[in-house]
Amino acid sequence: METAAISLKADDFDDRYPILFRGLTRLGWALGLGYDAEDVAQEVLLGGRRQLGQLRDPESLTPWLRRMMVRAASRRRHRRISTPFGAAMAYVPRDRCGSIDLGVAVASLPPRERLAVALVYGLGYSQQEAADAMGITRGGLANALFKARARLARELSEQEQVER
Amino acid sequence: MNLARKLRRRGAAHLDERRIVAVADDPSVSVAWPARDRAHLQDCSRCHDLLKRHQRLAASLNGSWDITELAGVDRTRYTAPGARGRLIAASLVVIAAMAGTAALAGSMLIGSGSGPRLSPGTTIVVVKGVLPSDETSIGVCDRTIGQYGEAHPDEWGGFWVSTDGFLVATFTGHVEDHARDLRAYVPASCPTVVEQVTYTYAQLTVLQTSLSADWSKLQSLGAKQMGTFVDAKVNRLHVDIAPLTPEIRAEVLAGRPADMLDLGDGAQGPLGQPAASTP
Numbered sequence: 001m002e003t004a005a006i007s008l009k010a011d012d013f014d015d016r017y018p019i020l021f022r023g024l025t026r027l028g029w030a031l032g033l034g035y036d037a038e039d040v041a042q043e044v045l046l047g048g049r050r051q052l053g054q055l056r057d058p059e060s061l062t063p064w065l066r067r068m069m070v071r072a073a074s075r076r077r078h079r080r081i082s083t084p085f086g087a088a089m090a091y092v093p094r095d096r097c098g099s100i101d102l103g104v105a106v107a108s109l110p111p112r113e114r115l116a117v118a119l120v121y122g123l124g125y126s127q128q129e130a131a132d133a134m135g136i137t138r139g140g141l142a143n144a145l146f147k148a149r150a151r152l153a154r155e156l157s158e159q160e161q162v163e164r
Numbered sequence: 165m166n167l168a169r170k171l172r173r174r175g176a177a178h179l180d181e182r183r184i185v186a187v188a189d190d191p192s193v194s195v196a197w198p199a200r201d202r203a204h205l206q207d208c209s210r211c212h213d214l215l216k217r218h219q220r221l222a223a224s225l226n227g228s229w230d231i232t233e234l235a236g237v238d239r240t241r242y243t244a245p246g247a248r249g250r251l252i253a254a255s256l257v258v259i260a261a262m263a264g265t266a267a268l269a270g271s272m273l274i275g276s277g278s279g280p281r282l283s284p285g286t287t288i289v290v291v292k293g294v295l296p297s298d299e300t301s302i303g304v305c306d307r308t309i310g311q312y313g314e315a316h317p318d319e320w321g322g323f324w325v326s327t328d329g330f331l332v333a334t335f336t337g338h339v340e341d342h343a344r345d346l347r348a349y350v351p352a353s354c355p356t357v358v359e360q361v362t363y364t365y366a367q368l369t370v371l372q373t374s375l376s377a378d379w380s381k382l383q384s385l386g387a388k389q390m391g392t393f394v395d396a397k398v399n400r401l402h403v404d405i406a407p408l409t410p411e412i413r414a415e416v417l418a419g420r421p422a423d424m425l426d427l428g429d430g431a432q433g434p435l436g437q438p439a440a441s442t443p
Contacts, residue, residue, distance in 0.1 A: 035310075035314055091230075093227060093229050093230075094229065117225065121225040122229040149185055153214065
């Protein structure tokens with residue numbers, strides 16, 4: 001009986017594969033994986049499928065996979081060595097501020113703040129979803145978002161200020 | 165009552181930035197504020213300017229986002245042998261000379277602005293040696309070469325590991341320039357050769373994406389499973405479709421260069437789904 005339930009979940013998982021893959025790949029880009037995003041997303045999905053039996057609530061499949069993706073991305077980044085090329089690809093907002101390169105400013109944020117901003121504003125996650133993916137509390141996420149925004153606001157030049 | 169509030173009552177303290185951020189996101193928030201705070205936001209130039217900055221910032225953050233290359237290698241040296249390319253090459257010469265690598269500096273000058281000279285299939289040995297056996301060292305090697313390639317998407321063809329233990333990095337052009345740069349860049353423990361190929365990894369990926377987009381059409385022709393991957397070794401997109409009927413083969417090849425595809429029916433993508441996808 002239990003086997004049948006797991007098998008059913010696996011079928012459901014396979015049906016959802018394209019959507020899950022697309023979502024995780026986008027998350028991978030936001031996590032700064034660059035061209036590795038698809039590879040890591042596939043690894044996560046294959047790992048997730050193998051461990052489907054450990055998932056108690058089918059409704060939490062997506063947050064569960066996102067957490068796995070964040071952990072996998074972290075492992076992948078730690079394996080990277082520093083290169084003279086710096087950050088090759090980054091997921092950043094199109095700069096509409098004018099006087100500063102907001103993309104560079106976002107890419108220069110501390111990792112936790114950058115990830116919080118990318119998940120909430122870039123990918124449109126709710127604060128709870130982003131907190132779950134990052135493995136932190138919602139308060140911690142809100143704090144990271146505020147710090148990031150305060151930092152970015154300070155970088156807007158005086159010329160950028162609108163006439164009162 | 166905290167100190168900030170006491171000071172603000174005397175008109176000496178500014179509004180907390182968190183409250184300003186909240187108003188930037190939703191102006192109606194300030195309606196519930198005490199009149200004194202609302203007045204402060206209007207009258208205080210510092211708080212008002214901060215609000216304007218946060219409003220601008222919120223507009224940008226809530227706008228569209230892109231995957232962008234930042235702080236990458238300036239490819240001018242390879243693509244436009246003009247004044248800027250010479251200037252960059254000269255700058256690199258100064259940096260290289262300062263680092264005491266005079267030989268590298270000289271070779272950069274000679275190579276700057278040169279066009280493609282090699283034909284596909286040409287191989288240049290960059291680093292001789294034996295590929296390390298532990299996973300960490302191999303990871304360092306493939307990461308190094310992979311990142312170099314990602315910084316040159318216009319000519320990068322991907323890389324593979326040969327049976328005799330070399331990492332084979334492929335490019336569609338300026339192979340000598342890339343070999344020279346990789347020689348100065350790749351760790352001595354990473355045996356590497358550079359080869360010239362016809363198609364870039366990006367071109368093959370575009371083809372992969374187009375096939376993925378046609379998956380429903382292929383399904384309507386009877387395709388059950390499809391798997392695709394860029395095979396850097398043969399510089400083609402490997403495609404497995406089951407069953408591979410003549411109709412499906414014709415559909416796959418329609419409008420796609422046959423020499424970019426390696427079409428078969430032997431394998432399948434992960435979980436039996438199309439392997440090709442884009443974020």
